[in-house]
Amino acid sequence: MQIHAHYNGAKPDPYLINHHLEDNRLSPESALKIIATSEPGGEAVGLPEFVFLNPQADPAPDKPLQYMIKELFVKETFRSAGTGRALMNWVIAHAQAAGCARMDWHVKPTNEAGIRFCRSFGADAVAGRVSFRLMLR
Template sequence: MHVELVPESRHESLIDLLCELHAFYNEGSAVSRELVREHLLGNLLATGSSQRLAVASSEDGAVLGLAAIALVYSLVDFTPDKRKHCQMKELYVRSSHRSRGIGKALMSWVARYAVENGCCRIDWPVKASNARGISFYESLGAELVAERLAYRLSEPSLSRLANAVK
């Protein structure tokens, strides 16, 4: 197994994984490979995108897992050793390859990338119902940030707020 920023040679296999990821979060929903390819190349991997996609691949080149990260600067801590952190948007390992060290290899790669880029920490969300994921993260030494909550604004509230004050 090898972990690296996704090379062009892995795009097709990554599309397969992203289709599986979509199904994981959207039970009963399917998405076309063409739509996923368009999003991958036009947004996630586009020039100027803040996203970095690290993939774990098998010896034959199949993408087995993914970590999506972005480096973020603090707006409240300006000291050089604390002003930059790594935000992980997603960690996903194919369901058929879990419990084989792939998630740990991806997290180790992300930690190394963060340290090499001057980050003081890695932050990420996890669903409260994901007991297996929470246990995995805690086994790595991660700590729950109890004072943080996540909020989301989506339709129709998003449009209502966008048009509230002009």
């Protein structure tokens, strides 16, 4: 729910969120994978959501996979405490172990802290790319 509030500014109905998670994002048919990190009491404090892709435009026979991060979210009270860095280090190691040639993810151009965070891992903005969205409902 905090992810939704973070991006949309409003808390949704918990029933709708649970229904969406169970039926879509966490279903066995979903290509999206989610890993959560928690504090000792069991409360989730951060998560990356990712998917493996086989890019057509940039095939690399020795490393044919692309790792696409859909979300990398850390609960507000745990930001700047190393949680995001630990999650990103796990994501990088996971992508490397799977034989990925590259990782891609989106960051809002106004998210200066997020951009600094990405650059701290050696990532570069993709030149000549603009993100688009077409709403279908």
